[in-house]
Amino acid sequence: MEDTIRSGRHDLNLASRKAEEAAWRRFEATQWLDSLVGPLGISTQPSEREFISCLGNGLVLCNAINKIQPGSIPKVVESNAPSQFLTWDSQPLPAYQYFENVRNFLVAVEELKLPTFEASDLERDNLEVGSSAKVVDCILALRGYHDWKQLSGGNGFFKPPRSPLVMHSANRVHSRASEAIFSDTCQQSDMSKACDDIPLTESGVQKHEDLIAKAIVECMIDRKENIDNNLIASFRSGNLDLGKLFGNIMSTCLEEQLQNKFPELKSIFKDLLGGGSSLAHPISPPPLEPLENLSIRNPKCCRACLKKGSCNHWYLFQVQEKELSNLKELLSRTKREFKDLQSQLQSDLKHLGSRVQEMSTAALGYHKVVKQNRDLYNMVQDLKGNIRVYCRIRPAFSAEARNVIDFIGEDGSLVVLDPLKPQKDGRKVFQFNHVFGQTATQDEIFKDTQPVIRSVMDGYNVCIFAYGQTGSGKTHTMVSKLEIRSCTSENGLSIPDASMHYVESTNDVLSLMKRGDLNRVGKDVSGSILRDCLHLVDLAGSERVEKSNTLKFAQRVSTVELGVSHMNKESSEVIELKQQIESLKKALANKEARTVQPTKPKEPRSPFEKPPHAMTERTPPHSRRLSIENSNKTEMKRAINSDPVQIKPSETVSNLLPSEAVLVQKYTQFQDPEAATKPYGHVTNGVSMIDIYCQRAPRSPILQPKTPEPPKLVRNEVHIMMHGESNFSTEPRTPGLTSNANGKGSHIRKSLRTIGKLITGSEKRNQQKKVEASPVNGMRKIHDARSPVLSNASPLTGVVQTSDRRSSLGGKSTDSCTNETRNSKTPPPVHISAKATNQWM
Numbered sequence: 001m002e003d004t005i006r007s008g009r010h011d012l013n014l015a016s017r018k019a020e021e022a023a024w025r026r027f028e029a030t031q032w033l034d035s036l037v038g039p040l041g042i043s044t045q046p047s048e049r050e051f052i053s054c055l056g057n058g059l060v061l062c063n064a065i066n067k068i069q070p071g072s073i074p075k076v077v078e079s080n081a082p083s084q085f086l087t088w089d090s091q092p093l094p095a096y097q098y099f100e101n102v103r104n105f106l107v108a109v110e111e112l113k114l115p116t117f118e119a120s121d122l123e124r125d126n127l128e129v130g131s132s133a134k135v136v137d138c139i140l141a142l143r144g145y146h147d148w149k150q151l152s153g154g155n156g157f158f159k160p161p162r163s164p165l166v167m168h169s170a171n172r173v174h175s176r177a178s179e180a181i182f183s184d185t186c187q188q189s190d191m192s193k194a195c196d197d198i199p200l201t202e203s204g205v206q207k208h209e210d211l212i213a214k215a216i217v218e219c220m221i222d223r224k225e226n227i228d229n230n231l232i233a234s235f236r237s238g239n240l241d242l243g244k245l246f247g248n249i250m251s252t253c254l255e256e257q258l259q260n261k262f263p264e265l266k267s268i269f270k271d272l273l274g275g276g277s278s279l280a281h282p283i284s285p286p287p288l289e290p291l292e293n294l295s296i297r298n299p300k301c302c303r304a305c306l307k308k309g310s311c312n313h314w315y316l317f318q319v320q321e322k323e324l325s326n327l328k329e330l331l332s333r334t335k336r337e338f339k340d341l342q343s344q345l346q347s348d349l350k351h352l353g354s355r356v357q358e359m360s361t362a363a364l365g366y367h368k369v370v371k372q373n374r375d376l377y378n379m380v381q382d383l384k385g386n387i388r389v390y391c392r393i394r395p396a397f398s399a400e401a402r403n404v405i406d407f408i409g410e411d412g413s414l415v416v417l418d419p420l421k422p423q424k425d426g427r428k429v430f431q432f433n434h435v436f437g438q439t440a441t442q443d444e445i446f447k448d449t450q451p452v453i454r455s456v457m458d459g460y461n462v463c464i465f466a467y468g469q470t471g472s473g474k475t476h477t478m479v480s481k482l483e484i485r486s487c488t489s490e491n492g493l494s495i496p497d498a499s500m501h502y503v504e505s506t507n508d509v510l511s512l513m514k515r516g517d518l519n520r521v522g523k524d525v526s527g528s529i530l531r532d533c534l535h536l537v538d539l540a541g542s543e544r545v546e547k548s549n550t551l552k553f554a555q556r557v558s559t560v561e562l563g564v565s566h567m568n569k570e571s572s573e574v575i576e577l578k579q580q581i582e583s584l585k586k587a588l589a590n591k592e593a594r595t596v597q598p599t600k601p602k603e604p605r606s607p608f609e610k611p612p613h614a615m616t617e618r619t620p621p622h623s624r625r626l627s628i629e630n631s632n633k634t635e636m637k638r639a640i641n642s643d644p645v646q647i648k649p650s651e652t653v654s655n656l657l658p659s660e661a662v663l664v665q666k667y668t669q670f671q672d673p674e675a676a677t678k679p680y681g682h683v684t685n686g687v688s689m690i691d692i693y694c695q696r697a698p699r700s701p702i703l704q705p706k707t708p709e710p711p712k713l714v715r716n717e718v719h720i721m722m723h724g725e726s727n728f729s730t731e732p733r734t735p736g737l738t739s740n741a742n743g744k745g746s747h748i749r750k751s752l753r754t755i756g757k758l759i760t761g762s763e764k765r766n767q768q769k770k771v772e773a774s775p776v777n778g779m780r781k782i783h784d785a786r787s788p789v790l791s792n793a794s795p796l797t798g799v800v801q802t803s804d805r806r807s808s809l810g811g812k813s814t815d816s817c818t819n820e821t822r823n824s825k826t827p828p829p830v831h832i833s834a835k836a837t838n839q840w841m
């Protein structure tokens with residue numbers, strides 16, 4: 001009895017579970033149809049009757065399959081009533097009308113190899129409990145097909161889900177096989193899943209599957225002890241995938257026995273192991289989708305999924321595999337390229353090194369050649385002579401002016417005619433380096449001067465000074481060496497050949513200045529320094545044209561020999577030693593100064609100033625226009641002390657040359673018309689004036705014609721440019737100048753010596769520091785000294801160009817007069833700027 005009751009309960013439970021399962025499946029089918037073809041008009045959990053009645057006319061089913069597989073049923077028989085008025089309990093159409101729909105649907109489903117049902121299953125009259133199950137299975141299979149199609153795009157093979165009953169049966173067989181394989185070896189791998197996922201491709205899938213299961217079970221049970229444990233170990237460690245494991249087992253266990261027993265399995269195994277295809281629908285992996293379109297739908301899929309491509313892991317795996325191979329290729333390519341670049345770099349560096357080597361060799365050669373060139377060039381300059389005298393004739397300003405130029409030779413000869421004298425006596429011949437006629441242009445003049453400018457660059461001191469009568473063109477010749485155009489509103493000061501540079505910051509300006517500085521002062525490769533000076537001296541005019549130099553003076557100047565010139569090249573060691581000497585000298589001077597205690601405060605005196613009692617002997621202030629030759633030397637000194645020469649800083653042109661400062665200055669001369677007969681009276685006052693400086697600097701090195709060069713005497717190159725005029729009037733020469741060559745030469749040498757002193761550097765600079773209130777600062781120009789003769793007849797002017805290459809000619813000449821020697825009637829000195837004085841000194 002109890003058994004009966006228990007059995008009854010069991011049956012009841014079973015029936016209840018089956019009913020629940022059937023209801024659940026109906027619900028799923030209804031839901032899906034509802035979402036696919038629109039509202040069915042039944043509840044979401046329909047009864048069997050309700051469900052069958054809804055599908056009875058075949059309309060819903062036809063529409064559904066047409067949506068999944070468009071065109072599957074070309075002609076669907078529609079109901080006469082509007083669909084919205086149709087309900088599941090509406091009067092059915094005549095059987096012949098809807099039968100066609102259901103038939104067409106079943107044909108279409110069959111074509112898709114999906115589970116079907118009988119048309120009678122949709123008849124409400126024949127409805128039995130559970131008879132809708134096949135219809136539900138068909139609809140859910142259709143849903144699976146729909147899902148698969150959406151996922152794969154219709155490529156590949158769709159495996160329809162099996163009914164729960166069939167699945168249960170298969171699982172039982174598979175689990176038996178799994179147990180058979182792994183039970184003895186305690187292997188827990190999911191063989192059942194693998195087998196479950198083996199793709200079956202024909203309508204006889206079930207048959208094959210059963211056959212395989214049976215074969216495996218039989219074979220494994222028989223040969224389980226023969227399974228190679230190594231295979232299992234490899235599988236567990238991941239070195240062997242499931243497919244290979246299966247293949248190996250098959251090959252070892254089934255090869256002979258099983259294949260003899262079941263020859264038809266041979267081709268199936270071959271397919272399963274990837275060896276070929278006897279299947280009706282071979283497995284071909286769907287094309288790769290973009291990664292972002294992929295999603296993992298079944299995270300529990302196994303390796304077999306990858307193998308057969310039934311889930312997205314397959315695509316992901318393929319994508320990643322592809323990416324990995326791309327990356328590997330990229331890596332190897334990059335490595336290759338890197339290697340290539342490395343070798344290219346090596347060869348480039350090698351090439352560069354050899355080029356640098358070549359360039360340095362060439363640079364050394366270049367320096368050598370440049371040095372040779374410079375030496376040869378300056379040798380030529382030396383051969384030409386250290387003193388060069390040029391004569392330039394100014395054009396006449398008035399038509400009435402007498403023309404005294406008789407002949408100008410190419411070789412520098414000049415014949416001057418005195419119209420007042422008989423023809424024979426009236427001709428005077430002079431010889432210069434070159435004579436520039438009235439039509440000579442500035443360019444021609446400068447061209448001849450260019451070589452000495454280059455000497456400046458090579459380390460030689462050069463002095464160019466203009467000498468001649470007032471108005472004869474000294475300034476015109478000297479000052480026009482560069483055209484500095486006036487300021488324009490746009491660019492400011494305009495200098496020809498100067499370049500403009502755009503600056504944006506202070507640093508830009510500083511770096512430009514640094515560049516300019518480097519150009520201005522340069523060291524050669526050995527570290528030696530070239531020091532040189534270019535002095536441009538525009539002397540004041542000579543007013544003694546009726547008495548005296550110009551042409552004769554110039555001619556004699558050219559006969560002076562100054563010895564060999566030397567480049568002012570100081571090696572670094574010499575520079576260092578000189579600095580030491582300087583500092584020692586300073587220290588000594590300081591020490592001496594401390595030991596001497598002055599009795600009373602006194603203004604600084606120059607080394608040449610006279611004691612106080614000498615002031616009484618000085619010439620009164622009226623002698624501002626003093627001739628240096630009008631009295632004895634004492635008088636001359638007095639005159640100079642009271643009326644010092646003014647140095648007029650006319651222009652400083654620092655941008656002409658990249659050497660030291662280039663100075664253009666103009667002297668005012670002293671003159672005395674009464675002094676024509678005095679010794680040296682014929683000499684131009686400006687030069688005579690300088691001669692006085694020389695007398696006041698007894699310690700200056702003596703320069704004698706044709707005497708050996710003193711040790712310290714370097715090269716002194718003097719260029720004298722004489723300025724003459726076509727209406728030049730010759731005057732009787734003083735005996736001193738015309739008859740006594742030695743005496744005249746001596747005088748000229750003295751003059752030049754003084755000029756040398758004036759343009760010499762270090763000694764005078766030191767002296768200047770000692771006598772800051774020295775007469776040089778008080779020099780002034782006298783403007784009222786033009787004689788009527790000079791203003792009518794254009795004077796003969798000498799432009800003396802002195803190139804003094806580190807001359808040691810000069811003495812300490814800057815103290816020509818002091819405050820103490822200037823009496824109260826002397827006009828106050830006109831102080832020039834300290835800068836100008838320093839430049840001059």
Ligand SMILES: Nc1ncnc2c1ncn2[C@@H]1O[C@H](COP(=O)(O)OP(=O)(O)OP(=O)(O)O)[C@@H](O)[C@H]1O
Nearest residue numbers: 394395469470471472473474475476477540541797
């Ligand atoms: N070669 C020349 N061609 C044209 N004009 C000239 C020439 N030489 C001089 N002059 C003119 O003669 C005038 C006087 O020249 P400059 O002032 O140069 O003479 P200077 O010798 O310097 O006179 P000073 O002794 O008074 O200083 C100027 O107007 C100048 O332009």
